[in-house]
Amino acid sequence: MKKLIIASTSTVHGSEYLGYLLPTLAIFFEKAQTILFIPYARPSGISYDTYTEIAQKAFAKIDKKVKGIHEFENPKQALQQADAIFTGGGNTFELVNQLYKKDVIDTLKNVVENGTPYLGTSAGSNICGVTMMNTNDMPIVYPPSFKTLAFIPFNINAHYLDPIKNSKHMGETRETRIKEYHIFNETPVLGLREGSWLAVTGNQIILKGNLPALLFQKDKEPIELAMKTELNVLLN
Amino acid sequence: MKKLIIASTSTVHGSEYLGYLLPTLAIFFEKAQTILFIPYARPSGISYDTYTEIAQKAFAKIDKKVKGIHEFENPKQALQQADAIFTGGGNTFELVNQLYKKDVIDTLKNVVENGTPYLGTSAGSNICGVTMMNTNDMPIVYPPSFKTLAFIPFNINAHYLDPIKNSKHMGETRETRIKEYHIFNETPVLGLREGSWLAVTGNQIILKGNLPALLFQKDKEPIELAMKTELNVLLN
Numbered sequence: 001m002k003k004l005i006i007a008s009t010s011t012v013h014g015s016e017y018l019g020y021l022l023p024t025l026a027i028f029f030e031k032a033q034t035i036l037f038i039p040y041a042r043p044s045g046i047s048y049d050t051y052t053e054i055a056q057k058a059f060a061k062i063d064k065k066v067k068g069i070h071e072f073e074n075p076k077q078a079l080q081q082a083d084a085i086f087t088g089g090g091n092t093f094e095l096v097n098q099l100y101k102k103d104v105i106d107t108l109k110n111v112v113e114n115g116t117p118y119l120g121t122s123a124g125s126n127i128c129g130v131t132m133m134n135t136n137d138m139p140i141v142y143p144p145s146f147k148t149l150a151f152i153p154f155n156i157n158a159h160y161l162d163p164i165k166n167s168k169h170m171g172e173t174r175e176t177r178i179k180e181y182h183i184f185n186e187t188p189v190l191g192l193r194e195g196s197w198l199a200v201t202g203n204q205i206i207l208k209g210n211l212p213a214l215l216f217q218k219d220k221e222p223i224e225l226a227m228k229t230e231l232n233v234l235l236n
Numbered sequence: 237m238k239k240l241i242i243a244s245t246s247t248v249h250g251s252e253y254l255g256y257l258l259p260t261l262a263i264f265f266e267k268a269q270t271i272l273f274i275p276y277a278r279p280s281g282i283s284y285d286t287y288t289e290i291a292q293k294a295f296a297k298i299d300k301k302v303k304g305i306h307e308f309e310n311p312k313q314a315l316q317q318a319d320a321i322f323t324g325g326g327n328t329f330e331l332v333n334q335l336y337k338k339d340v341i342d343t344l345k346n347v348v349e350n351g352t353p354y355l356g357t358s359a360g361s362n363i364c365g366v367t368m369m370n371t372n373d374m375p376i377v378y379p380p381s382f383k384t385l386a387f388i389p390f391n392i393n394a395h396y397l398d399p400i401k402n403s404k405h406m407g408e409t410r411e412t413r414i415k416e417y418h419i420f421n422e423t424p425v426l427g428l429r430e431g432s433w434l435a436v437t438g439n440q441i442i443l444k445g446n447l448p449a450l451l452f453q454k455d456k457e458p459i460e461l462a463m464k465t466e467l468n469v470l471l472n
Contacts, residue, residue: 013404045419168249171395183281
């Protein structure tokens with residue numbers, strides 16, 4: 001049975017890396033000793049090793065080991081044998097690019113569908129949707145496809161940001177960008193504010209955290225979803 | 237001889253569409269009676285016709301006619317016969333997608349290289365760079381390539397936005413995104429603030445408008461460029 005935590009962000013303002021999630025993760029990863037870390041998104045371009053150290057430091061607080069997927073000779077086998085998996089944030093284009101280039105996207109999909117617990121934050125959450133088309137990231141590399149893992153039947157817009165009142169900037173708001181997306185695509189989009197996450201257990205998808213999320217559907221007004229909303233029921 | 241105006245935005249806060257540029261455009265398009273408009277970027281998903289009407293209304297103020305490229309049966313011929321060309325802003329992914337799908341990218345490159353005056357704003361400016369990899373837009377469609385027209389030997393980040401002081405949002409700043417780009421790419425990036433533009437005449441590229449621009453180069457600190465800087469000299 002699928003088990004995922006799909007979080008808007010790794011870090012909320014003023015707290016440490018994964019800090020706000022650690023109590024939840026201690027339960028979620030209860031049966032895992034070692035977590036396999038996928039560092040491909042390289043936030044600010046940091047190396048796989050440096051990024052893995054950041055994850056190690058956070059998970060040490062709940063007595064979990066972390067090993068980077070790049071430390072294994074065979075990344076497919078690493079995924080197949082993992083107790084649990086965590087994909088960190090960074091640039092979604094580069095993350096997806098590497099998942100395709102290293103030919104691990106199908107293996108990752110299979111093991112998570114078959115029950116390996118999965119945590120995603122930011123870019124690592126974007127790839128849980130049907131496509132990566134609602135990322136906020138810059139297209140710094142050209143991935144072979146925008147198709148992603150489809151663990152949930154909609155897309156994620158991580159770090160969802162409400163329009164800034166009285167802004168004089170003429171660039172599009174997040175809402176306008178998602179509206180443009182729905183001119184060309186049908187898949188719903190969930191705008192997850194920082195500090196919110198989805199808890200996925202089998203087919204059940206529940207909104208968690210302290211903030212409502214925004215659901216965007218083609219040709220409909222966006223809806224604010226209260227905490228504990230079951231998205232699987234809503235989108236059925 | 238190449239002649240381009242590459243503008244960060246069509247519209248500055250509190251003024252009308254193209255308003256701040258019209259005095260410059262009256263001179264730039266002096267010899268053109270009709271301007272061929274490329275509406276493919278569809279801001280907010282508006283139709284080609286609606287978008288073309290917006291351009292028509294603005295250019296009527298300086299006695300120019302505007303015709304949308306979609307009104308022609310043969311878009312390549314339309315480009316070849318145009319007095320002048322204007323590509324408006326919107327979504328850069330969809331703009332580039334249509335330029336490739338309609339197979340007009342080479343023709344557009346050729347006619348502009350051979351002297352047809354070209355105005356770009358926002359997405360229409362991003363495509364003047366070597367690639368579209370520094371767009372701020374959402375990847376709502378998957379274009380066949382990120383390569384663009386390379387009228388200038390660097391990339392454009394339109395609507396350049398300085399980091400917002402005291403922001404509690406954890407999403408990446410524009411500067412961080414461009415820094416990530418330079419982990420994987422060599423091409424310099426010019427952050428053009430709203431209200432700034434480049435005037436290109438042959439090989440000469442001059443920064444115009446009231447605001448300095450930011451030049452980002454791999455493994456270097458970004459540099460603020462004063463108005464009237466000649467980028468062709470600087471990057472030589």
